[in-house]
Amino acid sequence: MGIWEQTGSDVRLDWGAEGVAALGRECAVLVVVDVLSFGTTTDLVVGRGGRVLPVRWRDERGVARARAAGAVIAGEGEFTLRPSSVPEIPPGTLLALPSPNGATLCAAAAETGARVLAGCLRNASAVAAKAHELGGPIGLIAAGERWGVNIFGQSETSGPLRPCVEDQVGAGAIAAALAAHGLSLSAEAALAARSVDVGALASCVSGRELIESGHGGDVTLAGEIDVSDAAPVLTEGVLA
Template sequence: MDATPFDQQTYQVRLEWGIDGLARVAPADIVIVVDVLRFATTVTDAVEAGHAVALDAGAHAVSIDGAAIAVAAAESGAVVLLGCLRNAAAVAAAVYAEQERRGQRTSVAIIACGELVGAGPGAPLRFAIEDQLGVGAIVDALTEMGIDHTAPEAAVACESFRGLRQALRHLLTASGSGRELAAMGRAHEVARAAALDASRAVPVLRDGAFRAWG
């Protein structure tokens, strides 16, 4: 891929949005897919319970964009993780462990899913605050571990999380995505998704399914 002003390749920790963002950002050793409501949170819960989650039609139904991003990232040869608010610190620890295993600086592309408005090719992507906060929580945890050479895009997400971390539950439940899920009878899922670092489970994509890291 030819270098562009938007590929963030000079930074270790990068942030982009959606499947187009994955194509735009420079290839990375690790890709973290963030879809807080509700793909990443749902899969994290399943992995924590000891289940593998296949990237089949069911996964695509939960998150068309999230599943597609994970598949495309795996095809690039990257290690693919799922991140959310519930496992932000655990994801950062997994990144640090992978860097230690490699014995060299490891690049990280965080891809926030946002929400597709409509269906089919070319559907516009809606900015989702829950994913911005989820990315920020992961970047904050990476920074605490010394992985802090972040692109401006990732730094802005980190600072938004730091400034608003005491209001995560309110922000998620009051957001458009949260209100939509509440109207579907899933308000409890929104509250669960807002629980910062409640899980140590890290889903990693291996052989077409998400399994527990380690």
Template sequence: MEWFSQNGFEVRLEWGLSAVEYLASEADCAVIVDVMSFSTCVSLAVDNGARIYPYPWKDQSALEYGMRIGANTASFDRRFSGTGYSLSPASIRSIRAGESLVLPSPNGSAISFRARDSGISVFSGCFRNMTATAKACREFKRILVIPCGERWPDNSLRPSIEDYAAAGGIIAALDRYNISPEAHAAVAAYQYHKQHSLSLLHQCSSAMELRQRGFEEDITLCLDAEVSEMECLLHGDFYGSGQG
């Protein structure tokens, strides 16, 4: 056991891609939490009966991948005009049952696939489906919750409070006693923001970024709590409901 593993605790929490690389080998499932906006997009699509194919690169290869599997590919530009989808949750609300969508997202997608490749079950969670996600994870003994965070301009990890609080909400809903100190701290963050109806999170750095770019509606969708009863499970290459 390494000093960073949080081994001995049933529920662990650590940030970003490094969490997978260093902790996933000693977990039975992982929950990827990327509130603004990957995990929210996944939840909205799964609620509508669609499949989301995560893709880690925003380039021509995403379009080629979509053509190869017979799926649409979301626009790389959140502000695109016309019909179709992007990483804007508002654009995903209209997705139809049975549709398949490639969602290029260097953060949430890359972490999802790295966790999958470690051989464990992988869920995507957000404020929308905290309790549903926790219920789906209760059959697993060792649970790793991964707030993805955002990126600074130099591409280093920027821990984000919205991912941390949503991760804490999922951990609280697990109702486990044996959780790591890192997981306990996230629960405390969630409970504090829950007392304020998540209103303070509308002013967090990630929300301010979306607001400055003109995506106020996305902020509301991302901070809409406990409105979905559907867990989002990674079935090989795509996210769908627990039933597929």
């Protein structure tokens, strides 16, 4: 057992693909937290009775798989990665959601053999309850961004991990809800649980990027806490 797994705590927290690799070795459940925007959009779709097929960023095999599954591909019509594009999505829709962070991490998390959930602020308590039901240890994966890649996933190259305020806040809200179930938190998860400031979404780098691009509505939707009972679980590659 290594220190990287944060062994000894019921709830653990790490970042990005590296965090998936570390926590996936011992955690029975991994919760991917990508608040702006994959996790929030997924919550809205699932809350409407839809399903989400996570698609790796610019992975043509993933797009081909989405088409074979009969999924609607975000970005090819009225629905996109932006949360504000899906509040009225028809129930029953299978939406293929390409994302360089959340979708890619869901796929990586599934490869560890853990049960995988997608969490955000909107469904923090619901996801915590479901993760607790599935059994631990539970790993919270704050997605973060990649240097050189903007919030819309646009870039020619992908740089190293950039930790993000919004995902720290989202993971912290889920950690706090898990603590309320009597679970022990690692130092990393406890620190996040003590610093849940929803108002920070509008002033953090990712939030300002969206607002300055005219997408402040996405930040508003993402900043609503515990307004959803959806707890998206990845089953056979689909979140529902």
